[in-house]
Amino acid sequence: MDEPAGPDVLHGSVLRAVPTAPADFDTIFRVEFPRVARTVHHIVGDRRQADEVTQDAFLELLRHWPKVSTYERPDLWVRRVAIRKAQRERHRSWRRGELERVTVEPAAAEPSTPAPEVLRAVRELGPKQRAIVVLFYFEDRPMTEIAEIVGCSESTGWSQLHNARKRLAETLGEEVTDDVR
Amino acid sequence: MSVDDQLRVAFETTDESWEPETEVALRDVVARHRRGVLLRRGAVAGVVAAAVAAGVVLLGGGPVSDDTAPDPLTPPSSPAPSFGRTVLQGRWLTEAVDETALRQAMTAAGDGAYADAVIDQLPSTPFRLLWVVDRGTAQLEAVTVAGREETVLDQTSILVGGDEVTIAPRFGEGSNIHTFAVDGDQLRLTFVSTTEPAQSGIPGGVWQRLLYDGFELTRE
Numbered sequence: 001m002d003e004p005a006g007p008d009v010l011h012g013s014v015l016r017a018v019p020t021a022p023a024d025f026d027t028i029f030r031v032e033f034p035r036v037a038r039t040v041h042h043i044v045g046d047r048r049q050a051d052e053v054t055q056d057a058f059l060e061l062l063r064h065w066p067k068v069s070t071y072e073r074p075d076l077w078v079r080r081v082a083i084r085k086a087q088r089e090r091h092r093s094w095r096r097g098e099l100e101r102v103t104v105e106p107a108a109a110e111p112s113t114p115a116p117e118v119l120r121a122v123r124e125l126g127p128k129q130r131a132i133v134v135l136f137y138f139e140d141r142p143m144t145e146i147a148e149i150v151g152c153s154e155s156t157g158w159s160q161l162h163n164a165r166k167r168l169a170e171t172l173g174e175e176v177t178d179d180v181r
Numbered sequence: 182m183s184v185d186d187q188l189r190v191a192f193e194t195t196d197e198s199w200e201p202e203t204e205v206a207l208r209d210v211v212a213r214h215r216r217g218v219l220l221r222r223g224a225v226a227g228v229v230a231a232a233v234a235a236g237v238v239l240l241g242g243g244p245v246s247d248d249t250a251p252d253p254l255t256p257p258s259s260p261a262p263s264f265g266r267t268v269l270q271g272r273w274l275t276e277a278v279d280e281t282a283l284r285q286a287m288t289a290a291g292d293g294a295y296a297d298a299v300i301d302q303l304p305s306t307p308f309r310l311l312w313v314v315d316r317g318t319a320q321l322e323a324v325t326v327a328g329r330e331e332t333v334l335d336q337t338s339i340l341v342g343g344d345e346v347t348i349a350p351r352f353g354e355g356s357n358i359h360t361f362a363v364d365g366d367q368l369r370l371t372f373v374s375t376t377e378p379a380q381s382g383i384p385g386g387v388w389q390r391l392l393y394d395g396f397e398l399t400r401e
Contacts, residue, residue: 029207034199037206041196051202055210062214088304088332111196118191137185138192169184 025065029058032075035139036082041111042134043086045123048109050086057082080149083135087127121171129164132157267341268363269314273398277307277326286395290372292387299383299391304332312398314339319348321392334392345373348393354378357389366400 033054040057041050061068061078068074113119122133128150135146147157168174182190280300287296300306308323321335340347349356355377359370370393377385 026207029210030203033203033206034197037199037202038196041199042192051206055206055213058206058210059213062210112194113191114194115187115191118187122188122191133188134192137188165184168188172184172187174182174184174187 024069025062028061028074028078032078033058036079038111039079039134039139040082040086042119042122042138043083043130045111045119046109047111053085054082056085076145076149080151083131083149084151087131118168118172121168124171125164125167128152129160129167132160133164133168136161266316267314269319269339269341269346269361269368270316271314272401273312273314273368274324274401275310275396275398277309278396279307282396283391287387287391290387290390290395292390295383295387299387302383303334308332310334310392310396310398311401312393318351346370348389350377355385357385357393359389359393368398368400370394370398 036057037050037054040053041047044050044053057078060081061074068077071077110116111119122130125133131150132146135141135149136143141149143154143157143161147154150157152160283300283303283306284293284296287293287299292299304323304325307326309326311322311324313320313322317338317340319335319337319339320333321337323332323334335348336351337348338351339349344360344362345358346361347356347358355375357375357377358373360373361368361370372386372390372394375385375389377389379385380388
């Protein structure tokens with residue numbers, strides 16, 4: 001998968017007119033923002049952080065749109081950026097105050113679910129395993145795409161999922177059933 | 182119920198409350214993008230105005246090679262600020278920094294009282310600080326020693342004039358002035374002043390003194 005572009009691209013925007021969002025960016029934003037936000041919400045566990053991370057990822061997408069819009073799957077690109085940002089979220093807070101816009105009610109902070117104890121257990125997994133579990137069980141994505149999004153090989157993705165399921169089984173007091181492949 | 186069944190149940194709810202927020206989020210993202218561009222344009226305009234007022238020659242605007250001879254029209258004692266390639270251009274890396282080093286640097290800067298709060302907001306140690314300067318923009322990252330996983334700490338516009346560099350957050354208020362000294366491949370920044378507001382009760386200068394001045398940087 002193509003990596004996010006570097007500072008050269010950012011600097012290039014100085015030369016352009018003050019931008020509005022291109023129409024096709026608007027389209028992908030309207031379709032993908034809620035989907036990416038829901039996934040990030042499951043990874044970070046906090047709605048305000050999920051909103052922030054998801055917006056940051058789409059801001060990256062907009063900055064690099066001339067290039068990324070030529071890719072086959074810009075939706076996977078923005079997911080990859082969002083998930084990497086989500087994995088680092090707890091360590092990126094020193095400028096958070098500047099980016100805060102809205103205050104979310106504490107009651108709405110966590111994703112709604114009929115099984116909160118399961119989601120809590122998922123959030124205790126390591127960052128990569130957590131992302132893989134969310135992409136597999138929540139987004140129902142094939143492992144080829146999951147591996148591309150989180151930046152690992154497909155076999156590593158399966159291995160991480162297996163280990164995550166074992167750890168969740170221990171936490172939840174269940175036995176691991178057959179392989180999910 | 183198996184773990185797989187439990188996971189499928191746990192994730193079966195689709196939170197549709199994100200859809201109504203999408204239009205507002207789109208406007209915010211576009212506005213932030215526009216502000217980022219305007220900030221950099223504002224820096225350009227500011228440099229032009231300052232140069233005109235001072236009657237000096239403007240160096241910025243296009244790439245200037247590191248070994249370019251000084252412009253004879255530029256007074257040596259008051260060189261024009263530059264947002265083009267400067268002596269700071271490039272990638273600058275610290276040695277590995279652990280928690281002890283962070284605390285020592287903060288204590289030495291007189292900021293020891295903020296050490297716990299600051300360290301709590303930084304990535305797990307040890308890491309190296311990497312400052313990537315590309316003309317008028319710069320990014321500060323913490324790079325883990327193992328695996329080189331990077332965390333972006335600061336995205337800024339920068340303006341260099343003489344031995345001073347002005348560092349302005351791209352999405353925040355205020356700016357910071359440091360002096361700098363380059364000795365071969367070594368770079369040292371020294372904090373002068375800030376107009377950045379405090380973040381989470383931590384004054385802007387505390388972050389600047391730790392992350393930009395606390396550790397010597399070596400050209401990568």
